[in-house]
Amino acid sequence: MPLKLTDEETCHCSSWRGDENLGPGGSIDIWVAFPSPPEDIESMSVTTPVTPDFLDIPVTEAEAPDSAIADAPVAEPRVLDIRAYQDDIEGGTARTDSGDETTILLSSDVLFELNESDLTPEADDVLRQVAEEIDNASASTVEIDGYTDNTGNDRINKPLSEDRAASVEERLRELVTREGLGYEVAGHGSADPVGDNRTDEGREKNRRVTITFAK
Numbered sequence: 001m002p003l004k005l006t007d008e009e010t011c012h013c014s015s016w017r018g019d020e021n022l023g024p025g026g027s028i029d030i031w032v033a034f035p036s037p038p039e040d041i042e043s044m045s046v047t048t049p050v051t052p053d054f055l056d057i058p059v060t061e062a063e064a065p066d067s068a069i070a071d072a073p074v075a076e077p078r079v080l081d082i083r084a085y086q087d088d089i090e091g092g093t094a095r096t097d098s099g100d101e102t103t104i105l106l107s108s109d110v111l112f113e114l115n116e117s118d119l120t121p122e123a124d125d126v127l128r129q130v131a132e133e134i135d136n137a138s139a140s141t142v143e144i145d146g147y148t149d150n151t152g153n154d155r156i157n158k159p160l161s162e163d164r165a166a167s168v169e170e171r172l173r174e175l176v177t178r179e180g181l182g183y184e185v186a187g188h189g190s191a192d193p194v195g196d197n198r199t200d201e202g203r204e205k206n207r208r209v210t211i212t213f214a215k
Contacts, residue, residue, distance in 0.1 A: 001078040003033040012074050035077035093126060100215055104130055108164060108207035117163035119171060127168065130211055131175035139213035144169050146187040149203035154189035162187030168209050
């Protein structure tokens with residue numbers, strides 16, 4: 001993320017409103033201060049709210065900026081993990097991968113019958129694949145979280161999400177062959193939606209069990 005000045009909420013960057021009109025061949029010079037990248041990084045991509053993405057910008061040596069820029073007091077840098085997202089719509093699974101963690105989202109419509117917490121026969125194939133990943137990972141703890149859509153109310157939905165998460169935990173304990181793993185299990189009802197509860201597609205995304213573990 002761009003560096004921020006310690007006494008302001010704005011970035012340590014040039015002032016640009018973003019509404020200048022440029023003709024053909026025109027240009028404008030802007031600058032933004034970022035944390036130094038690792039030494040082995042040779043190129044970067046830059047995104048802004050008002051332009052297309054700038055891809056594969058070479059990282060090069062340059063003259064030091066003006067002292068007013070270089071010596072400005074800046075806040076602690078924020079460096080975010082890169083996360084990759086994959087969605088298997090037909091299989092009822094999705095996943096996000098960061099540098100050191102994997103989260104697998106399993107559709108409750110595949111794992112369970114309506115308003116039930118007993119696993120379906122189809123769930124076993126999905127959970128076997130998850131168990132294989134856990135066996136090959138370095139994780140010491142597996143987090144299992146159940147969620148529902150907002151149909152009904154959380155007096156029903158929260159216990160249902162807890163029971164569903166517990167069912168997934170029970171089966172994974174049987175399938176995972178690694179010893180010494182800990183499991184943290186929770187149900188959250190309709191909290192933390194990932195889809196729009198006003199649509200069928202969104203509610204389907206929200207009915208899920210997530211499994212998170214270190215790579």
